[in-house]
Amino acid sequence: MNAARTRYSGPIKQAEVHPHSLVEQGFASDESLATVLDRYPADLFDINLYDYDDAGQVSLRTGARGRLNGEELLVAIQQGRLWVNLREIETGWPELWAAAMAEFRTVQGGYPGLRAVRNAGQLILSSPRARVPYHFDAAGVVLFHMRGRKRIFVYPGDEAHLAEADMEQVVSRQTTEELPYSLAFEADAQVMDLEPGQALTWPIYAPHRVENLDRFCVSLSMDFQTWPSRFRNGALYTNAVLRSRGGRPRMTDRMTGPELAARWAASLALKRVGGLKSRIAHFERDFEPEIGVADGAGALRA
Numbered sequence: 001m002n003a004a005r006t007r008y009s010g011p012i013k014q015a016e017v018h019p020h021s022l023v024e025q026g027f028a029s030d031e032s033l034a035t036v037l038d039r040y041p042a043d044l045f046d047i048n049l050y051d052y053d054d055a056g057q058v059s060l061r062t063g064a065r066g067r068l069n070g071e072e073l074l075v076a077i078q079q080g081r082l083w084v085n086l087r088e089i090e091t092g093w094p095e096l097w098a099a100a101m102a103e104f105r106t107v108q109g110g111y112p113g114l115r116a117v118r119n120a121g122q123l124i125l126s127s128p129r130a131r132v133p134y135h136f137d138a139a140g141v142v143l144f145h146m147r148g149r150k151r152i153f154v155y156p157g158d159e160a161h162l163a164e165a166d167m168e169q170v171v172s173r174q175t176t177e178e179l180p181y182s183l184a185f186e187a188d189a190q191v192m193d194l195e196p197g198q199a200l201t202w203p204i205y206a207p208h209r210v211e212n213l214d215r216f217c218v219s220l221s222m223d224f225q226t227w228p229s230r231f232r233n234g235a236l237y238t239n240a241v242l243r244s245r246g247g248r249p250r251m252t253d254r255m256t257g258p259e260l261a262a263r264w265a266a267s268l269a270l271k272r273v274g275g276l277k278s279r280i281a282h283f284e285r286d287f288e289p290e291i292g293v294a295d296g297a298g299a300l301r302a
Contacts, residue, residue: 005190006157006203007253009228011111012140015154015190015202018110020103020144023196027096028146028218030074033125038070040092046085047289049297050133056183058133060176064300066288076289078216080127080296089121089220097121100144100220107142107199116140116224124219127296132210134185135177136162138170138233139223140204145194148217152200153189155207161185162207164251168240171233173278179207194219204229231257234264241267241275 005014026032047063068076077084090097100121108114120139126132128148134155143152155161162179169175185207193213194200202208225233232252239249252260270276290298 005154006206007159008157008203008205008232010140010204010226011114012201012203015152015192015200015206017192017194018107018142018199018201019197020106020199021197022096022099022103022144022220023146025099027099027220028196030071033218034070034074036070036086036093036123037073040086044087044092046083046087048083048085049081049287049295050083050131052131052133056134056181058178058181060178061287061297062283062285063287063289063297064285066290066298067301068289068291072291073289074125076291076296077125077127079291080289080293081129082127082289082296083130083132084125086123086125089123090119093123096123096220100222103144103199104142104222104224107201111201114140115226117227117230118225120223122221122223124217124221126212126217126219128212128214128216130212130217133178134181134207134209135179136167136170136205136207137177137223138167138205138236139225139229141202142222142224143194143200144220144222145196145198145200146218146220147196148215149213150194150217150219151211151213152192152194152202153186153209153211154192154202155185155189157203157206159251161188162205164236164239164253165243167205168236168243171236172240172276173280174240174276176280228257228260231260231264234267235260237267237275238263238270241270244276
């Protein structure tokens, strides 16, 4: 492990803060958010509750969109302990996406050699007491923070903190993004506090977790893929298939560029024939947002 805090190559070597102007453009106001929540497709909502034990281990509950209108849903989020993710913001809120892409191009320009070939966005609305567990993203990320205060903990991307066997399970959708966690990891964290108008980057795949600092928070999480990350993700998927069939594949950080590309090509063929079926396509939803109840989570109505 070197000063870059990761064993994976890429232009972003450590967590860094950048300015952005999305707040000034009005995208995080109650009025704008309520309007978007009112019209956003219900199948693009992720509504989660995370609970933690004394060792920091997490359990997850998932909720349904429910019947609240946009203004009411916003109040439930602001009063509760909910983490709400609006997927595919590029189609669900194209005005925000266009503004965010302009900001992304500025951030990208600060990293020579960084060339995104695919971008996707999620708008995250989270309650004042919400916490996001230790996990990694199978993509590069720029987190554009727009409201409230967040504390981000970014950890080294070595085998001790990010086992490749666990990465394979996430990339092949055998499990969610959460990773095995130990309180001992905290000694290795790079800790960053984010204010509205700041964006955070970190090395690709770096494990991280998030705590809100007693305020309702709004952020746009923009994923981006480069050709090297696409090749590595494909190699991780191929390795997951091989491992599921009793193989012991080589770790991807020991592969050459051409070998990663070959494994990526193999992953395309494996996906076409259903090499591994997703185990996370459907979650059992057991609550829906409600105003004035514990955690903002009410009984699921038929």
